[in-house]
Amino acid sequence: MRNRNRATALAGGDRLVVALMLGIPTLLHVALVWLPALASVGLSFTEWDGIGGLADIHWVGVQNYVDIFTHYPRFWPALQHNLVWLLFLIVLPTGFGLLLAVLLDRRLRFGALYQSVLYLPMVLSLALVGFIWQLVYQPDQGLLNNLAGLHVNWLGDPDINLYAVLVAAGWRHAGYVMLLFLAGLKAMDPALKEAAALDGANSWQTFWRVTLPVLRPITIIVLVVTVIEALRAYDIVYILNKGRNGLELLSILITDNIIGEASRIGWGSALAVVLLAISLGFIITYLVQVFRREERS
Amino acid sequence: MSTLRPNAGRVALHTFLVLTCLVWLAPLLWAVFASLRGYADTATHGYFSWPSTLTLDNFANAWTQADLPHYYLNTLFVAVPAVLVTLLFSSLVAFVLSRFSFRFNLLLLMLFTAGNLLPQQVIVVPLYRLYLLTPLPGWLSDSGYLLDSQFGLVLIHVAFQSGFCTFVLSNYMRTIPHELTEAARVDGAGVFRQYWQVVLPLCRPALAALATLEFTWVYNDFLWAIVLIQTGDRMPITSALNNLGGQFFTDNNLVAAGSLLAALPTLVVFFALQRQFVGGLTLGSTKG
Numbered sequence: 001m002r003n004r005n006r007a008t009a010l011a012g013g014d015r016l017v018v019a020l021m022l023g024i025p026t027l028l029h030v031a032l033v034w035l036p037a038l039a040s041v042g043l044s045f046t047e048w049d050g051i052g053g054l055a056d057i058h059w060v061g062v063q064n065y066v067d068i069f070t071h072y073p074r075f076w077p078a079l080q081h082n083l084v085w086l087l088f089l090i091v092l093p094t095g096f097g098l099l100l101a102v103l104l105d106r107r108l109r110f111g112a113l114y115q116s117v118l119y120l121p122m123v124l125s126l127a128l129v130g131f132i133w134q135l136v137y138q139p140d141q142g143l144l145n146n147l148a149g150l151h152v153n154w155l156g157d158p159d160i161n162l163y164a165v166l167v168a169a170g171w172r173h174a175g176y177v178m179l180l181f182l183a184g185l186k187a188m189d190p191a192l193k194e195a196a197a198l199d200g201a202n203s204w205q206t207f208w209r210v211t212l213p214v215l216r217p218i219t220i221i222v223l224v225v226t227v228i229e230a231l232r233a234y235d236i237v238y239i240l241n242k243g244r245n246g247l248e249l250l251s252i253l254i255t256d257n258i259i260g261e262a263s264r265i266g267w268g269s270a271l272a273v274v275l276l277a278i279s280l281g282f283i284i285t286y287l288v289q290v291f292r293r294e295e296r297s
Numbered sequence: 298m299s300t301l302r303p304n305a306g307r308v309a310l311h312t313f314l315v316l317t318c319l320v321w322l323a324p325l326l327w328a329v330f331a332s333l334r335g336y337a338d339t340a341t342h343g344y345f346s347w348p349s350t351l352t353l354d355n356f357a358n359a360w361t362q363a364d365l366p367h368y369y370l371n372t373l374f375v376a377v378p379a380v381l382v383t384l385l386f387s388s389l390v391a392f393v394l395s396r397f398s399f400r401f402n403l404l405l406l407m408l409f410t411a412g413n414l415l416p417q418q419v420i421v422v423p424l425y426r427l428y429l430l431t432p433l434p435g436w437l438s439d440s441g442y443l444l445d446s447q448f449g450l451v452l453i454h455v456a457f458q459s460g461f462c463t464f465v466l467s468n469y470m471r472t473i474p475h476e477l478t479e480a481a482r483v484d485g486a487g488v489f490r491q492y493w494q495v496v497l498p499l500c501r502p503a504l505a506a507l508a509t510l511e512f513t514w515v516y517n518d519f520l521w522a523i524v525l526i527q528t529g530d531r532m533p534i535t536s537a538l539n540n541l542g543g544q545f546f547t548d549n550n551l552v553a554a555g556s557l558l559a560a561l562p563t564l565v566v567f568f569a570l571q572r573q574f575v576g577g578l579t580l581g582s583t584k585g
Contacts, residue, residue, distance in 0.1 A: 010397075010488070013487065014488045017489050018393055018397065018488055021389040021390070021392065021488070021489070021492070022389070022390055022393045022394075024386070025386035025390050025463075026390065026405065026408075028386070028452070028455060028459075029408075029409060029456050029459055029460065030408075031456070032424065032427075032452060032453055032456035032457070033456050034408070034412060035423075036420035036421075036422075036423040036424040036427065037420045039423035039427075040419060040420060040422060040423055043422070043423060050426060050429075100317070103310060103314065104314075108310075109311075110311075110314075114314045114317075116567075116571065117321055117322060118318065118321055120321070120325070120567060121321070121325075122578075123513055123564065123566060123567040123574070124517070124560055124563060125517030125519060125535050125563075126517075126519065127517075127535055127536075127538055128517075128535070128538070128556055128559060128560050131328075131538065131552060131553075131556040132324050132325065132327075132328050132553075132556060133324055134552075135324070135327055135549060135552070135553055136324050136327060138344075141339075141343060141344040141345070141549065142344075143323065143324070143327045143344075143345070146344075146345035168324075171321070175321075176578070179575060179578055179579060180579065182579075183579035224414075228414055228416065231416045232416045232417060232418070234418065235519040235520065238519070238523070238539070239539060250418070251416065251418040254418045254421065254422060255418060255421060255520075257422060258421065258422055258425045258524060259523065259524055265422055265423075265426065272418060272420075272421070272422055273419075275416055275418055275419050276415070276416075276419045279414070279415065279416055282414075283411050283414045283415070286414060290410070291406075291407065
């Protein structure tokens, strides 16, 4: 911490004001975000149907986890779909977004227009993206089959519908990635590239040896944002078929326990903890990346 | 030096970008096309046909049949307070964290940042129970509980979104020289006046960017409302779309028109406040 950043002695009244300024928002955030997160962990070791009040909670140890892992037919497909979602988003839209950012990071006629078109899908909700792509994917009346002369049931066939949905999700995600990388490229010192050019590097070498290493911090942020986005995926699947028939996701299995057929709170919480465990590693990576940068600056 | 090669490169670049943009716009243009065609027209000729006439009837029908004005208002009642309170709360926290150095500063900032990154589904089950068990006075909630109340929806948006905004604003406020608040303090201004009259006005660009971004996010929220609002009538528009899909199931033209109408406010934001929107997104990833 810099010297002038040191705390100034606070008068009594000011101390109360500071406590309130900090306390009320923190209390709300902790009460509605972190307490439920901890409660998920606690409840995951119990059985509770929610009807008989808090007194009806039974401690069952790791039974929920054992049951989920061994004989819950929807769990492994859902986990697998989440991982496919994650890998797909990391490889295709992220790579394509980086390519677009590199192409657009120069003085280019219509450059701003291209950018706007490419990130336009960003402002749409994933639920709306679902509706819009439904029109594209319809077997008889859809744009895709008519253009390509195919008769594929893109959203109804459980072998391919996940990928069809991922194309729609990627359509929305690539523009976001492009924006983040563009911001990173703009912040880059142009002298670096000039120096590489003077040393006789071609643009390919410059990209791999100079640009990409400089973009490393932002790449990590993009990757984490992408992973979180993949783990949160919900709306588009829910809109299309409520997350069934090849589109099962962990998020869907969790909410099925509150808005779906069964109200098994311990069970839903155990599923939530699995999701939490997967995301925690990435969240920590993000924090380390971001706050290490803060320390340095 | 040949001037031909760079030009050939430019042409290839523009060709690639134009094609990509066309592919990118295709789903939206297809929806616009479908929404402009009459039901009878597409029923006889199919969607992939040259239109005999174009009409705005679908928009009018979606507007009245799905009662869209009602759902726009629902969203407005949630989004406006949610965005304002989120910005207020997170700017308060960011101010304290960037002006004073307590031992727990970094920890608190991490708590907010990490909270915003949690997948919502991790907290949704206990949150639902908490909302179900928390009574509210009748003037705040028709249901008598946090569950199924727009007040409850505002609360979770504020709690969740303040994570991101606190992070962005505290980065931004750190760039404001301490001498300014120091001078105000010497002149006798209390902490709150230093915040309200000195620091906050300087944060206007960041606040505008965040307001734009947060409005879009709250507007686009689907999960919180689907889970925490149970009466269809109280749903904000994005979640109400779910019912709209069932209602119009047989009529793609109406679904297309309804979807475009629902997208309209965010599209307006996109066209009118593009700079703020982009600024908000990238503020979070690079140093403001």
